Amino acid sequence: MIKRIATAVVLIPIVLLLVLRAPVFLVAIVTGAVALVTVHEFLKLTEAYGVQPLRKPTYGFVALFFLLLVINVGQEKPLLSTDFFGIAAAFAAAIATFVFLTIAMRRESLATGYPGAAASAFGFAYVALPLAMLVQLRQQWAGAFLILYLLLVVWAGDIFAYFVGRSVGRHLMAPRISPKKTWEGAAASMIASLMIGGGILYYSASVSTALLGWGLIARRDGMFGLERPALLPLLAL
Template sequence: MKRILTATVLILAVFALIFFGQLWMITLFSAIVAELAAYEYLKLAAVGAEAHGAKLRIPTWWMVLGTALAFVVTLPNFPVEAQLPVLSALTLVLFAWNGFRAPLIQVLPDTAQGLFGLIYIAYPLTLVPLLWKQEDGPALVLFLMVCVWAGDIAALYIGRAFGNRKLAPRLSPGKTWAGSIASIVGSMIAGGIVIAIADTLTAHGNTLLHISEPIWQSLLLAAILNIAAQLGDLLESAIKRGAGVKDSGTMLPGHGGILDRIDALLLAAPVLWYILLLKDYFGLGRF
């Protein structure tokens, strides 16, 4: 019951932001989620380091500042090119901090883990407001979220009922090939429903969910996003297995941690962004 209630509240909040929110609201919400997930990441990294007899030295202030700046430079007053210089500067600051304070053997791994945290968590979530402000952005973000959610639900229930052959037992013993295939199909079906609703609304003069690309492209995109989402889920499991924990945290009743809920999105969002860049570069039309 806790799982269903938590999921319902989160889905309604996301839907409200997509359709009724403003850019600053989307950015702020994404930043808060990123900060909470980054905090969980620091705890996972610390537990993993302790398991190998080391002590992680990524300052919390650095991760908080770095995550916040990652979102600040996505605001309209900053060019997209500002992200790389800011990321480089943050890395050098952490490198210098560790260089003077950490044991020399820990300087490189601690700096690398801090940089990875920003690339893994902050950067993908900065793409959500960037996607939302694109032309037909609300439809784009909705399509992304629905594909990720539907695939997760299909994998959970079909995998439980019919799954026998394990997908990646070393990373996630509960995931099966049946659940994985069902997840792809579920995302394509959910994506098709979004397209059907969008076409119906557009036919009646409502462009709230306008989608211009051919339906076959949208269904292919749904499948690609699902595969990226499944990979994101498995890779977050790899981090947790390495740290020897089951969940990234306990912030979401019935669901574990924030990172557990957004792991799929952390790979699916960049993949969607890259696909849009490629479509634009080769003149293949927009979403």
């Protein structure tokens, strides 16, 4: 527990400064590194199920995708770059399946090829693409606030899941994969996320004003950014 708290004390300020103040290209670089680590953990999980994923090709594909993202980021006006990013992400997801299947068919045992290619393609779509979308979101109006909102909601859920799971958790979710996670903790995580998320959203203008006053964000990075007419239709969704 002490190790968790110490890690949080060190990393949380760094993450917040990265999200709120760092240039978008640096956010893309760090997010790419996180994507590689996360994909690595995901592929380890698939191996526990007896699947043999394409490790090196997957790492290479994820790294190349984020390299192209770093090169492209900030080159266009944010609202105009969204369509391009959507097309690029869809193309990357489609081509990933083709690339991994082509490599997997060169294995001596074809029985392991398809599951391995499927695991690698799913890892890219499930892990790398959502993280890349955070980079895209960061360069939008109010992007910094929305990512901060997401982080706070996730952190709140994790904190409540940890303490509730340790204190009253009895029903295990996945004993072989994560022995300490319980359904009670999961329920606490959901409730905490909804409560914290609702509270932050309700006071979003005040939070944005405070962050602006402290010099942590520019005006376009707070909820003030959603005052722009071009984004108003999104608020009704």
